Amino acid sequence: MTVDTGDVSVKTKNMSNLIYKYMRPEHLPQIWCPGCGNGIIMRDIAQAIENLGLSRNSTVIVSGIGCSARAAGYMDFNTIHTTHGRAIAFATGIKLANPSLEVIVVTGDGDISAIGGNHLIHAARRNIGLTVVVMNNNIYGMTGGQYSPTTPTGAFGTTAPYGNLDRSFDIAGLAYGAGASYAARGSAYHVQQTTTLIQEGIKHRGFSIIDVASICPTYYGRKNKKGSAVDMLKWQRDNSVTVDQAAKMSQEELKGKLVIGLLHQVNYPEFTYAYDQLIRRLFEEREENE
Amino acid sequence: MKKVLMINQSWCKGCGICAAFCPKGALEIVDDKVQRKEGTECILCGQCELRCPDYAIYIDENEGDTDQWAKSY
Ligand SMILES: Cc1ncc(C[n+]2csc(CCOP(=O)(O)OP(=O)(O)O)c2C)c(N)n1
Ligand code: SF4
Ligand code: SF4
Ligand code: SF4
Numbered sequence: 001m002t003v004d005t006g007d008v009s010v011k012t013k014n015m016s017n018l019i020y021k022y023m024r025p026e027h028l029p030q031i032w033c034p035g036c037g038n039g040i041i042m043r044d045i046a047q048a049i050e051n052l053g054l055s056r057n058s059t060v061i062v063s064g065i066g067c068s069a070r071a072a073g074y075m076d077f078n079t080i081h082t083t084h085g086r087a088i089a090f091a092t093g094i095k096l097a098n099p100s101l102e103v104i105v106v107t108g109d110g111d112i113s114a115i116g117g118n119h120l121i122h123a124a125r126r127n128i129g130l131t132v133v134v135m136n137n138n139i140y141g142m143t144g145g146q147y148s149p150t151t152p153t154g155a156f157g158t159t160a161p162y163g164n165l166d167r168s169f170d171i172a173g174l175a176y177g178a179g180a181s182y183a184a185r186g187s188a189y190h191v192q193q194t195t196t197l198i199q200e201g202i203k204h205r206g207f208s209i210i211d212v213a214s215i216c217p218t219y220y221g222r223k224n225k226k227g228s229a230v231d232m233l234k235w236q237r238d239n240s241v242t243v244d245q246a247a248k249m250s251q252e253e254l255k256g257k258l259v260i261g262l263l264h265q266v267n268y269p270e271f272t273y274a275y276d277q278l279i280r281r282l283f284e285e286r287e288e289n290e
Numbered sequence: 291m292k293k294v295l296m297i298n299q300s301w302c303k304g305c306g307i308c309a310a311f312c313p314k315g316a317l318e319i320v321d322d323k324v325q326r327k328e329g330t331e332c333i334l335c336g337q338c339e340l341r342c343p344d345y346a347i348y349i350d351e352n353e354g355d356t357d358q359w360a361k362s363y
Contacts, residue, residue, distance in 0.1 A: 029300075
């Protein structure tokens with residue numbers, strides 16, 4: 001709650017230190033449905049930032065459009081809520097204008113892999129130092145449950161009343177196939193592991209993506225008879241395997257499992273660094289020629 | 291400084307996640323709001339705080355009124 005003292009808003013506490021420090025309590029509770037996984041993942045991001053000791057002033061949260069994108073309104077940083085699918089484009093501009101900023105994109109599966117899919121693959125290819133956290137609920141939540149590129153084959157959505165015919169994207173796999181130098185998968189249930197994966201993704205110099213399995217009890221859950229938010233989290237708990245476990249399993253055994261952990265990490269030059277090196281080289285060459 | 295379990299019922303949406311994953315069964319949902327279940331023990335493990343999507347339950351380290359297990363607003 002905020003108390004208006006005239007010219008400044010003072011936060012009074014009826015929340016944890018973490019929430020008090022990193023959220024805008026005047027906008028809480030969120031508009032998200034009861035049991036929506038997005039609130040859990042948003043807290044993971046705040047915890048990762050706290051663990052790293054980043055300053056709020058040098059951290060920027062960029063989102064597109066969707067239920068997930070609402071995070072930019074709740075998080076108390078320099079934030080920008082942009083247009084559908086374009087969060088990475090805005091984030092690229094911010095990072096290039098001031099590479100010392102930590103730029104974190106918070107997005108949904110539709111936002112990042114349908115309308116924004118092209119931005120995703122090219123930002124990954126470029127290895128620009130953004131951290132992308134996907135609140136992946138396997139559906140378009142905000143617009144009423146249409147299927148998204150991560151809706152599993154055969155699953156239902158308002159636009160797939162007889163079951164989805166398409167195969168689904170593995171967003172983390174798509175990003176690292178396109179050149180992302182850090183790719184990981186977490187889940188709403190696995191709070192501590194996911195927080196660590198986000199933390200390492202922020203630390204990583206280069207394009208990082210953390211694809212986090214969220215839960216949308218309202219649309220995905222209802223359309224697919226997945227039960228309550230609690231049932232959906234229990235499903236994540238009971239059907240997740242770590243990257244190490246998955247390495248010992250066959251394709252058949254991995255069907256329907258959620259593979260959690262660091263999937264891929266390599267180091268090669270980050271884009272804003274390479275760009276800076278190029279400018280320095282050109283200046284030096286010009287001076288030599290003068 | 292003593293740890294206390296805090297509940298902010300005005301932010302609680304009654305989703306039941308905290309209660310479902312509490313290792314001690316120390317929480318219950320009544321009229322769509324979480325509360326401490328009578329006759330149970332809270333071990334202040336913080337599992338409920340980690341998964342509450344609405345930040346309505348948390349462990350606080352407070353100097354004040356620390357005899358109570360749970361405080362409500
Ligand atoms: C250019 C444009 N096209 C379509 C829309 C409508 N629209 C709003 S949110 C959304 C999908 C959101 O799905 P996702 O990114 O998965 O986020 P979620 O709501 O599930 O978190 C769409 C299609 C829009 N706002 N702008
Ligand atoms: S529609 Fe789904 S994703 Fe959107 S707030 Fe509700 S539960 Fe969350
Ligand atoms: S702190 Fe642990 S024991 Fe106490 S209510 Fe929360 S989950 Fe249950
Ligand atoms: S998890 Fe949070 S919102 Fe859900 S019932 Fe518990 S306190 Fe309320």
